Amino acid sequence: MPEPACDDHLPDHAARLRDAAGFVFDMDGTIALGDAKSGGHKALPHAVALLETLERRGIPFVVFTNGTAKAPADYAASLRAAGFPVSDAQMLTPSASAAAWFVAQGMRRVRVLGNAGCAAPLRAAGLEVIDPTAPAQDVEAVYTGWFREFDFAALEAACDSLWHGARLFTASNVPFFATATGRAIGSSFAINAMLTAMTGKRARILGKPSRVALDVARQVMGLPRSAVRQMVVVGDDPALEMRMANAAGALAVGLTTGLMQSTTDLPARDTPAVLLTGLEPVLAALG
Numbered sequence: 255m256p257e258p259a260c261d262d263h264l265p266d267h268a269a270r271l272r273d274a275a276g277f278v279f280d281m282d283g284t285i286a287l288g289d290a291k292s293g294g295h296k297a298l299p300h301a302v303a304l305l306e307t308l309e310r311r312g313i314p315f316v317v318f319t320n321g322t323a324k325a326p327a328d329y330a331a332s333l334r335a336a337g338f339p340v341s342d343a344q345m346l347t348p349s350a351s352a353a354a355w356f357v358a359q360g361m362r363r364v365r366v367l368g369n370a371g372c373a374a375p376l377r378a379a380g381l382e383v384i385d386p387t388a389p390a391q392d393v394e395a396v397y398t399g400w401f402r403e404f405d406f407a408a409l410e411a412a413c414d415s416l417w418h419g420a421r422l423f424t425a426s427n428v429p430f431f432a433t434a435t436g437r438a439i440g441s442s443f444a445i446n447a448m449l450t451a452m453t454g455k456r457a458r459i460l461g462k463p464s465r466v467a468l469d470v471a472r473q474v475m476g477l478p479r480s481a482v483r484q485m486v487v488v489g490d491d492p493a494l495e496m497r498m499a500n501a502a503g504a505l506a507v508g509l510t511t512g513l514m515q516s517t518t519d520l521p522a523r524d525t526p527a528v529l530l531t532g533l534e535p536v537l538a539a540l541g
Contacts, residue, residue, distance in 0.1 A: 267528055268539040270505050275481040277308060278471045278504075280462075280489035281319035281329065283512020285533070286336060287434040294332045296434065298511055300533040302337045307540050309339050314475035318346040320462050320494055322399035322425045322442075325374035326350055343474065347371075348425030348461025351470040352397060353379035355460055361394045365415050367408055367445055368399030372425065387411045393418070396449070398442040398457065399425035409448060416453040422446075424457035428493055430513065437513065462491075463498035488536070490514050492524035500524070507536065 264271065279285050285301035288294075308315045317340055319329060330345035349368075353375040356364060365384040366373040373383045376397070384390045386401070386408040393415040401408070416422055424446050430437040446457045460466050472482060485504040489495025490512025499506035500523050508514050508526030517525050530536070 264528060264530075264535045264539050267505060267507075270484075271486060271536060271539040272541065273484065274313060274486045274505070275477050275484035276313065276472070276475040276486075277315040278468070278485065278487045278495075279305075279315060279317050280491065280495050280512075281317050281333070282321065282431055282433065283490035284488055284495075284509055285317065285338070286333065289336075289434060295336045297336045297338065298533065300537050302339075304533050304537045304540070305339055307537060311540070313540075314477065316344050316346050316471050316474050318462065318467065318471055320348060320426045320428070320431065320440075320491075322347050322349050322368055322372035322461075324371035328371060346467075346471060346474065347375065348467065349373070349375040349397075349399060351464070351467040352376065352423060352425065352460035353381060354470050354473075355466050356381055356395065363390070363393050364395045364397050365390065365393045365412060365420065366397050366399070367404065367412055368397070368401045368425070368442075369403070372399035372401065384415075390415065391418070393420045395423055396420050397423045397425070397460075398445045398449070401441050401445060404441065404445055409452070412449055413452050416449065416455050422449060422453070422455045422457045423460050425459075425461045426494075427457060427459050428491065431491075462494040463496075463501065465498075465502060468498050468502055468504070488533075492517075492520050492526070496520075496524050496526050499526075509533070 286295040289296040326345040327342040330342045333340045363382045396412050429443045483503040487495050487499035487504050488507045490509045496506045506526040508529040
């Protein structure tokens with residue numbers, strides 16, 4: 255695959271952007287960055303105008319963060335405070351896609367190694383959420399997410415569930431994510447490594463870049479399965495948004511505003527169709 259240079263004109267993709275069935279945006283490093291002073295978010299240039307344009311034109315979009323530190327409604331409120339036209343229903347986290355998948359699979363009892371925000375979508379879906387250290391039998395799944403409070407008691411409880419037949423799932427298995435002060439460590443990556451080392455079980459990802467995550471985003475936008483190749487995925491992480499888009503045939507638009515700075519040495523599956531230095535070219539392509 256030829257390496258796409260940073261191209262702020264999008265001549266080869268403007269028509270596909272204008273005719274897109276729907277957009278999936280990453281949050282941190284793509285449309286916003288965490289604001290340490292306020293505990294909220296600060297919009298990146300042109301991000302608010304882009305989402306306002308999509309809303310005005312009636313083009314569906316969702317914001318899909320790979321974070322699970324908060325419930326989707328809390329992230330949506332933070333983005334609205336930063337000026338974004340994002341409803342609660344348009345905000346997704348890996349726990350939202352995980353909840354939908356667990357319900358579809360008929361799984362009911364899930365031990366969540368995560369905080370209240372991580373567990374909230376599972377509880378809302380009617381799943382029985384087992385707390386990290388609570389004694390429990392017949393646990394069907396262990397699900398890992400944002401959990402800086404992880405301790406030895408949680409490790410022992412999770413291992414016990416896995417040794418007794420539970421399957422291992424995770425919101426995310428990437429080591430880093432973008433913040434206003436640089437990259438931060440993803441807690442579930444470290445937790446997954448410990449659980450795999452202790453039990454031999456590998457975590458199945460239910461957030462990005464899984465097809466589960468993309469399908470839930472598509473369904474939230476009200477799009478049929480056949481529309482996936484007319485979708486656009488915009489993000490800053492080659493191993494998340496770009497991989498998810500490429501695997502499904504959606505248009506992968508990469509940004510250098512977060513983790514990705516070039517496409518050098520990226521495998522084909524993680525290489526964006528176009529790499530941009532900001533969102534202004536996408537806004538311009540939409541007219």
